[in-house]
Amino acid sequence: MPDNRTTREAAWERSTELPLFYASLVFIASYAVRVLATGASPVLRDAALAVTGLMWACFLTDYLARMVLSRRRPLAFVRRHWLDTVVVLLPQLRPLRVVKLHDAVQARRDRPRRELHLRVITYAGLAGLLLGFSGALAVYQYEHDTPGASIRTFGDAVWWVCETLTTVGYGDVVPVTTMGRLIAVVLMLCGLALLGAVTGSFSSWLLQVFRREDDEEPPENRSSPRAP
Known part of the structure; x- marks a missing residue:
C-alpha cells in the first residue's frame, strides 16, 4: 500500500501545480516591471515589488506545506527535494x-x-x-x-x-x-x-x-x- 504521507504530499502537489505555475508568471511579470520600467511612477514600482514578494511568499508557503505533509525531518526533506529548495530560493x-x-x-x-x-x-x-x-x-x-x-x-x-x-x-x-x-x-x-x-x-x-x-x-x- 502507498505511504499515507507520500499520498498527501502528492495530492497537495497535484492541486497546487497549476496555480503555482500562474504565480510564477505573475512573479516574472512584476519583476520585469521593477527592472524595465525605470521611468514609471514610484507607486507602480512599489506595487510591483509588493506583488513580487507576495508571489515568493506563495512559493515558500507551498514548500513548507509539503515539508509538513511529508512528515520527514527538514534535512531529509531538503535532500530529497533539493531542486525544489533551489527553486524556492531563486523563484526565477x-x-x-x-x-x-x-x-x-x-x-x-x-x-x-x-x-x-x-x-x-x-x-x-x-x-x-x-x-x-x-x-x-x-x-x-x-x-x-x-x-x-x-x-x-x-x-x-x-x-x-x-x-x-x-x-x-x-x-x-x-x-x-x-x-x-x-x-x-x-x-x-x-x-x-x-x-x-x-x-x-x-x-x-x-x-x-x-x-x-x-x-x-x-x-x-x-x-x-x-x-x-
Missing part, C-alpha cells in the same frame, strides 16, 4: 521543475505514453522561454549600468541569453560583473538540462514508436533470411 528557476516530468518519462519508458513525452517537450519549451526571459532581466539589471559592460540594453541581454541557453556562445556580448557571471553559469547548466530533457524524451518516444510498429507488423511482411 521554477520552470526547471520540468526535470520532474523528465524523470516520470524515464520511469515509464517500458510503458509507452506519448502524451507524457509531448508534455515534457512542451513544458521544456515553456521553461526555456521563461528561464530565458528571467535570465535576460537579471543580467540586464546587474550589467547595463556597469562601466565597461557590453550588455547595455535589454535587447543585448536577450541576445546573450539566446547564445547561452543554446550553448552557442559567440562571445560578442559577455557579463563582466560577478553576479552576471553567476547568472551565466546557471543559464549554461539550465540550457544543458533542458536540451537533454527534450532530446532524451524525443529519442525515447521515437524508439517506442518504432518498437510498436515492429510488434504490430504481420509476420509474413517481416524479412527472413533467404535460402542460398
